[in-house]
Amino acid sequence: MTLELINTVAGLITVTIVAVAAVAALVQMRHLRAGNQIAALLSVGEKLDSRDFTDAVVTMNSGLEAALADPEFRAYEIAIRRRLPTPAVDKRFIEMHHAVVLVGNTFELLGLLAKNGIVDKTMLVDQYCGLVLGAWKRLREFVAFGRAAGDPNGWEYFEYLAVLSEDWLKAHPTSYPKGVRRFPLQNVWPLE
Structure with missing residues (x-):
């Protein structure tokens, strides 16, 4: 194996590692954003309650x-x-x-x-x-x-x-998801 070939392979491996690390960072940022959204909405709920x-x-x-x-x-x-x-x-x-x-x-x-x-x-x-x-x-x-x-x-x-x-x-007149069955509910008390 020639020195040029070794350098080329090493360069390709480096680029691949950097690309994988970048993709992993993007996935992690997406998860962090989702976690922040959840934390923010929970905080909103606590304030309003x-x-x-x-x-x-x-x-x-x-x-x-x-x-x-x-x-x-x-x-x-x-x-x-x-x-x-x-x-x-x-x-x-x-x-x-x-x-x-x-x-x-x-x-x-x-x-x-x-x-x-x-x-x-x-x-x-x-x-x-x-x-x-x-x-x-x-x-x-x-x-x-x-x-x-x-x-x-x-x-x-x-x-x-x-x-x-x-x-x-x-x-969205109702928050219930479309197409999902519902439980039958019946009020047993009179509405006076």
């Missing part, structure tokens, strides 16, 4: 409409949007503001993560479209008021996520 978040949703659902109808609450929100000193208001308005901000900011962050591909949009809206859209419908008057009061870009990523969620629900 947290006591603070669920309490904020209950507060928002039970009183935001009445608060928005009150000029005192609206004056408080205007001051916040315009970065002015806030007027003295009833404690329930401060609690409402904090609840609404917690809910809105949570969905704003999720919208940002979805838009930038940090979490998979499809998986996110498949799991949480109802919750996102419900919160958006509850908050849209608050968002419109806030934008008019001086925050024209307020919660745009939340809005983006709500649009994705609405589109998902229109395209």
Whole structure:
């Protein structure tokens, strides 16, 4: 075997080893991305199931409409949007503001993560479209008021996520996979 042949074979072996290592690295990166997606979605689930978040949703659902109808609450929100000193208001308005901000900011962050591909949009809206859209419908008057009061870009990523969620629900009225048999279920209690 000549020296030239040995050098050629050694070069081919080196190229092959580098190519195999590159393919292995790509496969490993794919697995890491999948692991990161799973971790991100589990973290989202923990946040949306947290006591603070669920309490904020209950507060928002039970009183935001009445608060928005009150000029005192609206004056408080205007001051916040315009970065002015806030007027003295009833404690329930401060609690409402904090609840609404917690809910809105949570969905704003999720919208940002979805838009930038940090979490998979499809998986996110498949799991949480109802919750996102419900919160958006509850908050849209608050968002419109806030934008008019001086925050024209307020919660745009939340809005983006709500649009994705609405589109998902229109395209997928049920999350159950097509073509898969279902168990027969029968309600035994009267719906009074």
